Amino acid sequence: MITHFPCFVTEASFFLASCSAMIICRMMIYLIAWKKGVNSFSLVLVGIGVAFLLSAMTTFMLVFSPAYSASSSYIWLTRTVYGTTWTYVWNLLPWTFVLMVIALDLSIYLSIYYIGHEITGSNG
Numbered sequence: 001m002i003t004h005f006p007c008f009v010t011e012a013s014f015f016l017a018s019c020s021a022m023i024i025c026r027m028m029i030y031l032i033a034w035k036k037g038v039n040s041f042s043l044v045l046v047g048i049g050v051a052f053l054l055s056a057m058t059t060f061m062l063v064f065s066p067a068y069s070a071s072s073s074y075i076w077l078t079r080t081v082y083g084t085t086w087t088y089v090w091n092l093l094p095w096t097f098v099l100m101v102i103a104l105d106l107s108i109y110l111s112i113y114y115i116g117h118e119i120t121g122s123n124g
Helices: 011-033 040-063 067-077 086-109 117-122
Strands: none
Touching: 011 040, 040 067
16 A cells, blocks of 8 residues: 555554554454463463564565665664654654653552562562
8 A cells, every 4th residue: 555555645644554453463362362261371372473473464565565665664664763853853752751751650550569479479
């Protein structure tokens, strides 16, 4: 879609597509791991399998896409900051600040003592 109709692709559509894919992948992992309930072991194994599947799909799309599209996609996949400016930083700064405040506010609920006696004992 991106390589065939680049005029329809915006930043908002990328955001919506990534959020939709995340929700679909979460549901897929949970449904595959479900067998009269979900335990953590099967959830982790299915998550690893789905991660490998998605990695293979990404490699497939990179190999069979046009060179100009693959090169720009590869820059994003390698998490480089090539071609970015301070405008990107200033746009993300308020969101970073708000999310950090929320994370710090919710961190009081993440005490290791709430996990259980076995895990706290193994951590020292």
